[in-house]
Amino acid sequence: MYKKLMSKKFFEDNPYMENSVQRFIYSTLLYEELEDLANEITIKQGLLSDERLEHITREKELIQSEQNPEEIFQLLRKKTEMINRRLLVKKALAFEEVILPMVVDKLMRSYHDIFIENSIELLAKSNKNYSSLLMEKYTEIRSPYVQSLVCLILGFRGEEKIIPWMVDRFYEMKKLYPxxxxxxxxxxxLHELNSRFYGK
Incomplete structure (x- = not known):
């Protein structure tokens, strides 16, 4: 229906940056196994000190044992070892009915990178699709960085009908933040929406 908005010329005229936070997050969402592989290599190659490994183990045990959604929510705002980040996200998803509404509410006002990036992964992987709510609240988001990443989530989870809106957001951000x-x-x-709905 909206394929003409995402023509070959559009993507040629607007190539994506190879190195950006958005590109990195997009890749980790698209290829989840890459993060697991990187973590496995880090441990197997002995790249971490004994002290660091001990800290990772203690942190892992803390995450695994925590059953209070409020405490898990607080952990999403704290610096976590990269090796344990996926575990934390999975733990939060086990309580998503309680935690995700809190995450969405906090995300509207947040400038905290750790929380923002954990939230984006949660919203991308949650059982419930929060696309409609995120679009509804988009103008309430204070940080353009969060707006940018929310768009990314919508690329993975939004419906075909959001494509014109997404094109507008692209040009808007390009103009406002050159x-x-x-x-x-x-x-x-838009790349992801194009792939999902038009097979390219």
């Missing part, structure tokens, strides 16, 4: 990479969120979302 020296930032915020436009990469909606641009990569």
């Amino acid at each position: 020296d930032e990479s915020y436009d990469q969120g909606p641009l990569l979302a």
Whole structure:
């Protein structure tokens, strides 16, 4: 229905940046196994000190044993070892009915990178699709970085009908923030929407 909006010329005229936070997050969402592989290599190659490994183990045990959604929510705001981040996200998803509404509410006002990036992964992987709510609340989001990453989620989970809206967000961010990479969120979302709905 909206394929003409995402023509070959559109993508040629607007190539995505190879190195941007949005590109990195897009890749980790698209290829989940890459993060697991990187973690496995890090441990097997002995790249971490004994002290660091001990800290990772203690943190892992803390995450696994925690059963209080409020505490898990707080952990999403704290710096976690990269090796344990996926575990934390999975733990939060086990309580998603309680935690995700809190995450969405906090995300509207957040400038905290750790929380933002954990939230994006949660919203991308949750059983419930929060696309409609995120679009409804989009204008309430204070940070353009969060807006950019929310667009990315919508690329993975939104319906075909959001494509014109996403094109508008791309041009809007490109105009408002010419020296930032915020436009990469909606641009990569359009790549994903194109792939999902038009097979390219």
